[in-house]
Amino acid sequence: MRIGVCHYPEALPRDGWGNDARSMKALGLDLVRIGEFAWSTFEPARDSFEFDWFDEAIEVFSTAGLGLILGTPTAAPPLWLSLERPSILLTHPDGRRAQHGSRRHVCMTSEAYRSEAARVVGALLDRYAGHPAVVAWQVDNEPGNHDSARCWCDECQTAFSVWLERRFGTIDALNQAWGTGFWSQTYPDFESVALPVPTLAPHHPSLLMAHRKFASDQSVDFIAAQTRLIRARVGAGVEITTNLYAEDLAVDARAVAALDGLASMDSYPHGTGSPMTTAFHLDLTASAAGPTTRAWVMEQQAGPVNWTEINPQVPDGQVRVWTWQAALHGFDALLYFRWKPARHGQELYHSGLHRHDGSPTAAFDEIAATIEELRRIGPLPAPRPRVALLHSYKDAWAIDINPHRKGLSHRSIQLEAYRAARRLGLEVAIVDSTTDLSRYEFVLAPGLQVTTPERILAITGALEAGTRVVLGARSLVVDRENAWSDQTLPAGLHHRLGARVVDHLSQTDPVTIDPYGVPAGVWTDVLEAGEAAVLATYSGGTFLDGRPAVVENAGLFYAGFASEEAWTALLADLTGATAGPPDTEVFERGARRFVIDHRRLTVTW
Numbered sequence: 001m002r003i004g005v006c007h008y009p010e011a012l013p014r015d016g017w018g019n020d021a022r023s024m025k026a027l028g029l030d031l032v033r034i035g036e037f038a039w040s041t042f043e044p045a046r047d048s049f050e051f052d053w054f055d056e057a058i059e060v061f062s063t064a065g066l067g068l069i070l071g072t073p074t075a076a077p078p079l080w081l082s083l084e085r086p087s088i089l090l091t092h093p094d095g096r097r098a099q100h101g102s103r104r105h106v107c108m109t110s111e112a113y114r115s116e117a118a119r120v121v122g123a124l125l126d127r128y129a130g131h132p133a134v135v136a137w138q139v140d141n142e143p144g145n146h147d148s149a150r151c152w153c154d155e156c157q158t159a160f161s162v163w164l165e166r167r168f169g170t171i172d173a174l175n176q177a178w179g180t181g182f183w184s185q186t187y188p189d190f191e192s193v194a195l196p197v198p199t200l201a202p203h204h205p206s207l208l209m210a211h212r213k214f215a216s217d218q219s220v221d222f223i224a225a226q227t228r229l230i231r232a233r234v235g236a237g238v239e240i241t242t243n244l245y246a247e248d249l250a251v252d253a254r255a256v257a258a259l260d261g262l263a264s265m266d267s268y269p270h271g272t273g274s275p276m277t278t279a280f281h282l283d284l285t286a287s288a289a290g291p292t293t294r295a296w297v298m299e300q301q302a303g304p305v306n307w308t309e310i311n312p313q314v315p316d317g318q319v320r321v322w323t324w325q326a327a328l329h330g331f332d333a334l335l336y337f338r339w340k341p342a343r344h345g346q347e348l349y350h351s352g353l354h355r356h357d358g359s360p361t362a363a364f365d366e367i368a369a370t371i372e373e374l375r376r377i378g379p380l381p382a383p384r385p386r387v388a389l390l391h392s393y394k395d396a397w398a399i400d401i402n403p404h405r406k407g408l409s410h411r412s413i414q415l416e417a418y419r420a421a422r423r424l425g426l427e428v429a430i431v432d433s434t435t436d437l438s439r440y441e442f443v444l445a446p447g448l449q450v451t452t453p454e455r456i457l458a459i460t461g462a463l464e465a466g467t468r469v470v471l472g473a474r475s476l477v478v479d480r481e482n483a484w485s486d487q488t489l490p491a492g493l494h495h496r497l498g499a500r501v502v503d504h505l506s507q508t509d510p511v512t513i514d515p516y517g518v519p520a521g522v523w524t525d526v527l528e529a530g531e532a533a534v535l536a537t538y539s540g541g542t543f544l545d546g547r548p549a550v551v552e553n554a555g556l557f558y559a560g561f562a563s564e565e566a567w568t569a570l571l572a573d574l575t576g577a578t579a580g581p582p583d584t585e586v587f588e589r590g591a592r593r594f595v596i597d598h599r600r601l602t603v604t605w
C-alpha cells in the first residue's frame with residue numbers, strides 16, 4: 001500500500017515546502033495531494049490564472065521524489081464567481097439561495113457551474129496534464145457531503161422534470177407507477193412534479209425516492225464531465241478518482257467508482273462510529289465498482305477532528321490500526337489528513353501530523369513505525385471473501401424514506417449482518433446484484449427492499465450455481481419506484497422460498513430466537529413456513545411466539561430478525577465458523593493470518 005499525506009501549499013509559507021517535502025520522504029511517504037481547495041489562489045480574478053506558486057510546489061514535491069495527486073478545486077468556488085454568476089449557488093428547499101462561503105454551496109446541475117468547472121479544470125490540464133510527477137487527479141472533493149447533492153433551484157426543477165420524462169415517457173405512466181391517486185396527488189404533466197419541499201404531512205415516498213436518485217445522478221454527471229476531460233488529456237497510468245465521505249449516502253459510490261475504476265473514500269472513524277462501521281465503509285469502497293475495484297483512502301484521520309459532537313482524543317496506537325485495517329481490507333493507497341494543521345479557517349482544532357508550531361504530533365512517529373512494518377511485510381495478497389453482502393443505494397434510500405421505526409436505517413440493518421460475519425472471521429465483499437453472485441459461498445441480504453426482475457435473476461442464478469442466499473428482514477417489498485409490491489412476499493422469490501412473509505413488526509416485546517436464545521432485534525418479519533424447512537423460531541412477543549424466524553428451501557433462506565446476535569448464531573450454524581470476541585477482525589492473507597483487536601488496538605500476525 002502506497003502511503004501519502006494531504007498538504008496545502010496555498011496556506012503554508014513557501015520557504016517551508018522544501019523541508020516539508022524532504023521530511024515527508026524521510027518519513028517514508030511517497031504521495032502528496034495538493035490543490036483541491038485552491039481555486040481562489042489559482043484564479044484570483046476571472047481568467048487571471050496564477051500558477052507560478054503551484055508550479056513551484058509541484059517542483060518541490062516532485063524533486064523530493066513524491067508522486068502528486070492534483071485536486072480539482074470545484075468543491076469551493078471563489079467569491080468573484082459566486083457574485084458574477086449567482087445561479088451556480090445551491091438553493092435550499094425554502095427557496096433561499098445558499099450564501100457564498102464555507103464549501104459545497106454549489107448546484108451540481110447548474111450549467112453555469114459545469115462550464116466554469118470545465119474551464120478551471122481545462123486550465124489545470126493545460127499546465128499539468130503531462131507532468132511526469134502527477135500520478136493521479138482527484139475530481140472535486142466529497143460531493144454530496146453536508147447534504148449538498150439535493151438542490152431546489154429552477155434549473156434543478158427543470159432538469160428533474162426532464163429526468164422524469166426520460167424515465168417514464170408519459171405522465172400517465174408516472175401517475176400509475178407512483179399511485180398518485182393516494183391523497184389526490186395526480187400530476188397533469190412532468191413540469192408540475194415539484195421537487196419535494198417541506199409539507200405538513202410526509203411527502204410521497206416515490207417522489208422522495210426519485211429525488212434521491214435524481215440528485216445522485218446529477219452529482220455523478222458533474223463528476224463524469226471532469227473525469228472525461230482529464231482522461232482525454234492524461235496517460236493511461238494516471239489515476240482519476242473522486243473521494244466520497246464514508247458516511248454519506250447522497251451519491252451512489254458505485255456509479256462514481258465505475259467512471260474510471262478507482263474508488264476512494266475519506267475515513268474519519270473516531271467520534272463517528274465503531275471499528276466495524278469503519279470496516280464496513282472500507283469493504284463498501286473496496287468493492288464499489290465490482291470485485292476487482294481498486295481503492296484508496298484519500299483522507300485518513302490521524303488525530304482528533306473538529307466537526308463531530310465530541311471530537312475525542314485519538315489514543316496511541318489507533319493510527320497504526322487504521323492504517324493496517326485499510327491495508328488488510330485491500331486498499332492500494334492511503335493518505336493521512338493532513339501534514340500540518342490549518343492556522344486559519346474552519347478546521348483550527350483539526351489535527352494532523354504536526355502541531356501548528358511545526359512540531360510533530362504523536363501520530364508522526366507511529367506512522368513512521370507503521371510504514372516500516374508494512375514495508376517489512378511486503379505486498380499483501382488481495383482479499384478473497386467467501387461472503388457477499390448485497391447492498392444498493394436504492395435500498396438505502398427506500399429504508400431511509402420509510403424506516404418503519406425511528407432511529408433505524410438501511411446502514412443499521414446491514415451492519416447487524418456485517419458485524420456477525422466479521423465476528424465469525426468471515427471476510428465480506430459488499431456488492432450489488434450486477435456482480436456475479438455465484439463467486440461467493442454465501443450472499444447475505446438484510447434490508448434488500450427493492451425487488452426488480454434483474455435482481456431476482458441474479459439471486460436465482462447464484463442459487464442454481466450453489467451459492468446459499470440469506471434474505472434478512474424487510475427484504476423484497478417495494479418496486480424500483482418505492483411502491484409496495486402486489487406480489488406475495490418476498491416479492492419475486494416467494495415461490496422459490498416456498499414460504500411467505502405476512503407481516504412486518506416494529507417489535508415492542510422482548511423476543512428471542514430459538515434454539516439460539518439470542519435477541520431478535522426490533523425489526524421482525526412474520527413468516528409462514530409453507531413448504532420451507534423451519535430452522536429457528538421466535539420465542540416471546542404477542543404476535544410472534546412460536547412462529548418461524550428462519551426458513552430455508554434448497555439454499556434460499558429467509559431470516560426474519562435484525563440483530564447481530566441472531567445473525568452470528570445463524571451464520572455460525574451455516575458456515576461452521578466459531579465466533580471470536582467482538583471488535584476483532586481476522587484476515588487470511590497467503591500463508592499469514594492477521595488479527596486486529598480493536599479493543600486493545602493491536603495488530604498481530
Ligand SMILES: [Zn+2]
Binds near residue numbers: 091151153
Ligand atoms: Zn440546482
